[in-house]
Amino acid sequence: MIRKQKERYSGKKKRHTVKNAVIVTMACLVIFVSQTVSGKTHDKKMADTMYSFPVPCTLYQDTGYQGYEPEGVEIIQPVKKPKGKELSRQDKEYNKKVSAIRVRIEHAIGSAKVMRIVKDECRLRANNFVENIFSTCMALHNLRIKINPWNYHN
Template sequence: MSVQVACTLDGALAWVSDPVTGNHHDSYAINDTGVLASLNPGDWIGDKGYVGNGMITPYKKPKGGELTEWQKEYNRQVNKIRWVVEQVIANLKTWRILHTDYRRPLATFTETISCAIGLHFYRIACE
């Protein structure tokens, strides 16, 4: 299963997709959620797994070649921003429901994680 995560530049969790079942690439998973159809993907930053979706992503090293100096600097700047996203994902993974073995029928995982995410955003809205 794959869960897609979006956050603000200051590290606040902004959106979490419902789980995408199966063993799929990040690019497939983000397209499966439909979020890029309703929002401008040019405003999003992702890792190299999202290349081709119109998002801001680091440059991939060409096969048998090297990146130019400006591409390396660009990648450094993109990765400084992505670090915030990675911290949000790491925090999400520490949630007890995701951190420990799931001890209920796997078929209920989608509803369980969706409920946990909904409760999280409800708590934020009540603060």
């Protein structure tokens, strides 16, 4: 048990955390939730090992996935600010356009986090309960979206 506890310790958050990666459509439906991993696992490592894209598509990703470029997929992500420098006006405009699309993903994740069990500490260890919380909440999000779709005007 102590090994598993150490494995999930995130020095950045100073807590024992877990996380999942999600893929969300433009209609805000979650089509993929990765398996739950320890909070210190890097996003790109999760992407490299847990999912792939079988058809040509466009992927809007955040800067945590810097360098992740699967074959046959067009990658669109914000431009990172150079260390010690500022972004150009064009880069800021580009980032604003990308953010207008990516906000849908953040809203979908936020929709799951409305359920406090996702963001609060959970001590239920039996039957892989912690591993199933996020995917269950994302399924509830999908149900909510199918009943009452969100409208974005872009």
